[in-house]
Amino acid sequence: MGIFGGRKPAIGLDIGSSAIKVAELKETKKGYQLASFGIAPIAPEVIVDGAIMNTSAVVDTIRTLLAERKIKTKEVVTSVSGQSVMIRKITMPAMTAEQLEEQIQWEAAQYIPFEITDVNLDFQILNPGDAEGNMEVLLVAAKKEIINDYSSVLTESGLSPVVVDVDAFALQNMYEINYPVMENEVIALVNVGASLINIVVVRGGNYTFSRDISMGGNLFTEEIQKQLSVGYEDAELLKKGGSGKKDTEEVMRKEVDMVIREVSEQIASEVARSLDFYSAAAPADAHINKIWLCGGSCRISGLAESVGKNQNLPVEILDPFRNVERNPKHFDPAYLEEIGPQAAIAVGLALRRAGD
Ligand SMILES: Nc1ncnc2c1ncn2[C@@H]1O[C@H](COP(=O)(O)OP(=O)(O)OP(=O)(O)O)[C@@H](O)[C@H]1O
Ligand SMILES: [Mg+2]
Numbered sequence: 001m002g003i004f005g006g007r008k009p010a011i012g013l014d015i016g017s018s019a020i021k022v023a024e025l026k027e028t029k030k031g032y033q034l035a036s037f038g039i040a041p042i043a044p045e046v047i048v049d050g051a052i053m054n055t056s057a058v059v060d061t062i063r064t065l066l067a068e069r070k071i072k073t074k075e076v077v078t079s080v081s082g083q084s085v086m087i088r089k090i091t092m093p094a095m096t097a098e099q100l101e102e103q104i105q106w107e108a109a110q111y112i113p114f115e116i117t118d119v120n121l122d123f124q125i126l127n128p129g130d131a132e133g134n135m136e137v138l139l140v141a142a143k144k145e146i147i148n149d150y151s152s153v154l155t156e157s158g159l160s161p162v163v164v165d166v167d168a169f170a171l172q173n174m175y176e177i178n179y180p181v182m183e184n185e186v187i188a189l190v191n192v193g194a195s196l197i198n199i200v201v202v203r204g205g206n207y208t209f210s211r212d213i214s215m216g217g218n219l220f221t222e223e224i225q226k227q228l229s230v231g232y233e234d235a236e237l238l239k240k241g242g243s244g245k246k247d248t249e250e251v252m253r254k255e256v257d258m259v260i261r262e263v264s265e266q267i268a269s270e271v272a273r274s275l276d277f278y279s280a281a282a283p284a285d286a287h288i289n290k291i292w293l294c295g296g297s298c299r300i301s302g303l304a305e306s307v308g309k310n311q312n313l314p315v316e317i318l319d320p321f322r323n324v325e326r327n328p329k330h331f332d333p334a335y336l337e338e339i340g341p342q343a344a345i346a347v348g349l350a351l352r353r354a355g356d
Helices: 055-068 097-111 144-156 167-178 218-228 232-239 246-281 303-311 333-350
Strands: 011-015 019-028 031-041 075-080 085-093 119-127 134-143 160-166 186-192 197-203 206-213 290-294 315-317
Touching (some): 019 333, 031 055, 031 333, 075 167, 075 333, 085 097, 119 144, 134 144, 134 160, 144 160, 167 186, 167 333, 186 246, 206 246
Parallel strands (some): 290 315
Antiparallel strands (some): 119 134, 186 197, 197 206
8 A cells, every 4th residue: 555656536535533524626727626525523432543443433424425425436545644653754875766665674674663564664765865875765654554444444435545645745735736835935734633733844845844743622622521511512512612501601601711722722832842843853944934724623713823822933724725626606615714724634635646
């Protein structure tokens, strides 16, 4: 299962722990066009720490979602991330791709925290060789177990997995088609989901660094549940700005806002820790210039501000459909604008094509 290679046009399916997102893009003379998009919630205990605990629930959700959206394409690209995936940029003596193919197991074993026999390996030569005879290689290792789990969920859903990608690359690809890539610009893409935050640093259009943090929007929900003694459903509503029971509404709102502020600070400082890790090893001319937020939880009111203040950097919410033509007869513009940031990875996955 190549992480870097795809064959046919395919749908992008982002299997998140709180929602499954599907996107299909058509390539036209003018660029990309949205062919289909959909999102379906899944219950909290179905996917835990990236592991699929309830296969049939995921299969049912995928089948229903694709049927509802009338999606006929069977080829699908999905992604994995979190603790079962490792991405490293390594420097090694220059050699051809064929030679590297033979040696990659030995090379990789030095860097990966997993048993080499337990992972699928993939690599990409980033630059073939410098004056000292070294080359830079992007190494990706994903646990076979998780790749197999995700692939079999897709096969059971009647689909044909063509690529298993990584969230970080999907984010980078999504950004590239929507925003101008500036040679000297260093940006951080931050996808805040329900249980995971993906961070990717892209310098002049090139992958530079990524980190996944096991934290996300669930933390807001859990804290609201705890501090206000409400159930999961109520906490989710309150988090999204909905109201609680009428008589206590005002008091609750204040408490919720306080929890949201606290957790936002917590998330901002976790993001800061990862970005500091990048900065510590980065050359002086590679400071991050801007942070782009996406993922369902980037809509938490005040989160973008917390992240921006913490880093003293401009923060903007990503629009994965910015350069994607959308027929307003088929897609409600207001809905797409609201849901857009949550579709970032699905759009990135839907971009995968043969030979890229
Ligand atoms: N309007 C909103 N305000 C605040 N939070 C929201 C809003 N809409 C969605 N969320 C939160 O966003 C999260 C879902 O986002 P997303 O679909 O990106 O996550 P996921 O991909 O399912 O999760 P993960 O990638 O972490 O496994 C949930 O925690 C949900 O409560
Ligand atoms: Mg996600």
